[in-house]
Structures are given as C-alpha cells and as structure tokens.
Amino acid sequence: MTESPHQDRTAPHQGQRTVSDPATLKALAHPLRLRILRRLATAGPATATALAAVLDQNTGTLSYHLRQLERAGLVEDDPHHTTNGRERWWRGVRGTEVRRPPRSDLSAAERVAVEELDRAHLQEDIDLVRRHADRPAEEDEWAPGSRSTLHLTQEELREFHDAYLELLQRFRRHRTEAGPDTRPVAVRWFGIPLDDPRD
Template structure:
C-alpha cells in the first residue's frame, strides 16, 4: 500500500513517488508550468527571479505558478539556499506521474487530463520533428528505436514498469551529473497497431 504524501503523492516502497490525484495533476495542465519543470530539470535549482530571466516572464507570474507546482508536489523549495524573500526551487526527483483511470474521473477532471495530454503531445510532436531534423548532425546525442511486438495487456504493463525502472536507474539532476553529461529528453508510449 502506498503511503500518502503531500499533493496526492504516494511512495512505492522503492523511493519513487506516484502522483495520480486529479487535483495535483491540474497543476501540470499549463504550458508555463511545464516549461518551469523542464527548466528546473535541465538547469537545476532556480529562484523566481532567475526563472523570469530565463523564461521571459515576470517574477509575480512565476511565483504564482511555482506555488501551484509546489502544491501539486512537483517542486520543492531548498531551505538551506533560501534567504529572506528569495526562495530557491528544485524539481522533485523520482516522481511517477499517472492519470487516474478514465472512468474514475469527473467530467472536469477529464477536461484537465485532456488539456494536459494535448500540451504534452504538442511538445512530443515538436521533439519528434527536431529529432528527424537534427539527428544526423547530433554526434550520437540523439538515439531512438521503433518496434512492433505482440503483447498481452499484462506484458505491456510489465514493459512499462521495466521502462520506469530503467529511467530510475539513470535518473539524476544537473547537480548530480558527471562531467560531459547533458540533459536528455526521453519518451516512451505503446499503443495497439490494429
């Protein structure tokens, strides 16, 4: 049984936290919040002031969105780096973000989930276009794989869980990265071919 944590998160016993609460997921359904998470993941901890400079937004706007992400359990402040009114933020590592089953969501929760899916898919389409355009000159920094297999639903679940375990094995933030490491975006999805 998962232990309840703030923002609708639970732990899986292996240190990974699962977030599946629709109210927490609502915090992700905004393009600026996704950009904030991407920036914190790629560049490391930041303040609303440093984020404002990097993302071209006002500090007031960023402060609001940072609070929403904090309530959802996606970011946390770093008390030892924060002074006075200047708070340092970092992304929470080891999150497993999952949507609740469709039939368990209300109509408004489904609308939020749909908005989040559309934002993520638009980002993924842009990444796929970039992959096609830039892979030949990437000097090995862009890798991909496509495949087809015949799986049962249980095997697809097992494949997904194995992928999450692989991600956890290689997961680290910029503050823990060895020399020569770069932020790398990884994606996986499976769907029936018929």
C-alpha cells in the same frame, strides 16, 4: 520529475513519491508549468526572475505559476539558498513520479484536467520530435531512437511497459549526482494499436 501515462504495477523506487491525485494533475495541466519543472530539473534551482528571463515570461506570471506548483507539492524552497529578504530560490521536489489514474476512476471534471495534461505533454513531445529531426550532425550520438511494430497481447504490452519503467530506474540519477560528462536527456515511450477495432 517523472511522468508515467499509465497506472502500472511496479512499486515506486525507494525515496520516490508517487502522485496520481486529480488536483495535482490539474496543477500540472499548463504548458508553462511543465516548462518550469523541466527547467528546474535540468538546470537546477532558480528564482522567479531567472526563470522568467530564460522562459521569456514576466516575473509576476512566473511567481503565480510557481505558487500553484508549490500548492500541488511539486516545487519547494531550495535549502541551499537563503533569501535574506530577497527572492525565493525554487527547486523541484525530488523523487516525484506522476502517474495518471485509469480514466474509468475519474469524474467527468477530472477527466477534463487529465486530457488537458495529455495535450500539454503531446505538444511538448511534438517539439522534441522536431528538435530530433533538426539536430546538427554532431548531435547524432546524443539522439538515438527506435521505431518498431510488435504483435502483443494486452498483458504482454503491460509487461513491456513495466520492464521499461524498471529500465528507467536502473539508469535514473538526480542532476546533483550526475557526472561531468552527463547531459539531461528526454526519453519517451508510448504504445498505440495500429488497427481499428471497428474494421
């Protein structure tokens, strides 16, 4: 699953499903659900019991959140595993791209859900930054980064964002299509003005 924090002008890649409805965003606005989706994306299909063990949760809690994600169309049964009356195998819905609508298009209640999702994403990103800072020396080649300051117009910032999304598409491949030397890598980009418009 891919998240884009902005409504952008680029068309979804062939085979991708774009979701931006408030109900789906509300279903995502839970830290454990984001962890479930990350785990399915990086490690592949799993049962609720297996997910509960690796995410340090009980099976009942995992099953509840999986059902909420299923209702939102974000997870589904894995067709390569038959249940035969046993536990279901779950996988993330392939090609799903989540895009946040402009806040001006949202009701007050919908804005609350989107803000909850933003906070969950922020905490996840803070954890990733800590992992980056604490990485062992042998991981340096797997953890490049860049910090820059640009002087841009609003239109240029939008162009930069669209170009970033196009670059993601160029390198995107599903876990099952990845070669033996690949690893799941978190990639993040955001832009924020450094000046205060009130000054």
